Amino acid sequence: MGLVSLADIRAAAVDIAGVVTRTPLMPTPWDAALWLKPESLQPVGSFKLRGATHAVARLDPAVRLRGVVTHSSGNHGQALAYAARAAGVPCTVVVPEGAPRVKVDRIRALGAEVVLVPPARRLAEAERIVAGTGATLVPPFDDRRIIAGQGTVGLEIVEDLPDVEVVLVPVGGGGLSSGVATAVKGLRPSTAVIGVEPLLAADARESLAVGEVVVWDVERTYRTSADGLRTHLSALTLAHLRERLDGIVTVTEEEIGAAMGRLVRDARLVVEPSAAVAVAARLFRSADLPSGRTVAVVTGGNVDPTLLAQVVTAP
Structure with a gap:
C-alpha cells in the first residue's frame, strides 16, 4: 500500500467540513516568529x-x-x-x-x-x-484514512501562513506527523517539518535511526506524562516519516511542564502534556531546530484538572 498523497488530504478536507473546526493560527506574545495551531479548540478537545x-x-x-x-x-x-x-x-x-x-x-x-x-x-x-x-x-493512527484526515492540519497551516518555514509536530503513533508532513511538503517543499516526542518515550527517534519500527515496552513509555505519545509507530507511519519528516527532537518532562505553564498563562490555552511538546522544543531546543517562521501544533486540551493546577501554580 502506497503513501498518502496531497490529493488524499484535500479529499479529507471536504469530508470533514462542517464537523471539524478550522482552528486559527495564533501568534505568541513571547516569540514573534512562533504561531500556535490550537487543536485543543476542537469540539472534542483534540486533532483526533x-x-x-x-x-x-x-x-x-x-x-x-x-x-x-x-x-x-x-x-x-x-x-x-x-x-x-x-x-x-x-x-x-x-x-x-x-x-x-x-x-x-x-x-x-x-x-x-x-x-x-x-x-x-x-x-x-x-x-x-x-x-x-x-x-x-478504526485504528488511532495506522490507517490511511486517519493519516489523511490528520493531514488537514498541515493543509490549513500552509493556507493560513504561506511563508511558514518550520512546522513542529508531536509524534506518538505517527498519524498526525505523517499527515502534516505529507501536506506541508506537498504544498511547500522548502518548509522543514520536525517531529517532537518525550525523551521518556523516544521510540520514534530510535525507529527512524535504525530504519524499522522499534517498540518500547509499556513500563518504559508510561514514565512520561504525555500519555497521548506513548504509542509506537507502525510500518505505515514509519514509511511516511522516513520519506517526509526532516528530523526529530526530544524534550524532558520538566520542559513539557514548563511549556504547559507558558501556554496556559500566556497563550490562555488549556493543554495536556502531549500538546505542549512542540512548544517545549521551541522554548528549550531552539539550537537543534531550523530558524524562521514556525508553527507549533498544539494537539489537545483534555488534561486532568489536578495536573493542570500543578502546572499553573508551579514557579
Missing part, C-alpha cells in the same frame, strides 16, 4: 476528530450499521465516539487502564461503550470485539 470523521465518512453505509471499534488512550476514542454519534453509528472504545479519567468519562458521555483493559491488551481486545460483532476497526 479530523481523522475519525474522515474514517467514518469513508465507510460503506451498510458497513457503518455494524458499528466502529477502536483502542485509544482517550483522545482518539473521544473523537471516534463523536464522529460515530454524528453519523448514527454504534461505537466501542477499548481504553488502557491508567488513562486519564477525564478522557474516559468524556468518551462515555458521547455515547460510546468503554472497555478497560491492561495497556498491553488494548489491540487484542479491540480485535476480539470486531471478530464477535462484525464492526469495523
Whole structure:
C-alpha cells in the first residue's frame, strides 16, 4: 500500500467540513516568529476528530450499521465516539487502564461503550470485539484514512501562513506527523517539518535511526506524562516519516511542564502534556531546530484538572 498523497488530504478536507473546526493560527506574545495551531479548540478537545470523521465518512453505509471499534488512550476514542454519534453509528472504545479519567468519562458521555483493559491488551481486545460483532476497526493512527484526515492540519497551516518555514509536530503513533508532513511538503517543499516526542518515550527517534519500527515496552513509555505519545509507530507511519519528516527532537518532562505553564498563562490555552511538546522544543531546543517562521501544533486540551493546577501554580 502506497503513501498518502496531497490529493488524499484535500479529499479529507471536504469530508470533514462542517464537523471539524478550522482552528486559527495564533501568534505568541513571547516569540514573534512562533504561531500556535490550537487543536485543543476542537469540539472534542483534540486533532483526533479530523481523522475519525474522515474514517467514518469513508465507510460503506451498510458497513457503518455494524458499528466502529477502536483502542485509544482517550483522545482518539473521544473523537471516534463523536464522529460515530454524528453519523448514527454504534461505537466501542477499548481504553488502557491508567488513562486519564477525564478522557474516559468524556468518551462515555458521547455515547460510546468503554472497555478497560491492561495497556498491553488494548489491540487484542479491540480485535476480539470486531471478530464477535462484525464492526469495523478504526485504528488511532495506522490507517490511511486517519493519516489523511490528520493531514488537514498541515493543509490549513500552509493556507493560513504561506511563508511558514518550520512546522513542529508531536509524534506518538505517527498519524498526525505523517499527515502534516505529507501536506506541508506537498504544498511547500522548502518548509522543514520536525517531529517532537518525550525523551521518556523516544521510540520514534530510535525507529527512524535504525530504519524499522522499534517498540518500547509499556513500563518504559508510561514514565512520561504525555500519555497521548506513548504509542509506537507502525510500518505505515514509519514509511511516511522516513520519506517526509526532516528530523526529530526530544524534550524532558520538566520542559513539557514548563511549556504547559507558558501556554496556559500566556497563550490562555488549556493543554495536556502531549500538546505542549512542540512548544517545549521551541522554548528549550531552539539550537537543534531550523530558524524562521514556525508553527507549533498544539494537539489537545483534555488534561486532568489536578495536573493542570500543578502546572499553573508551579514557579
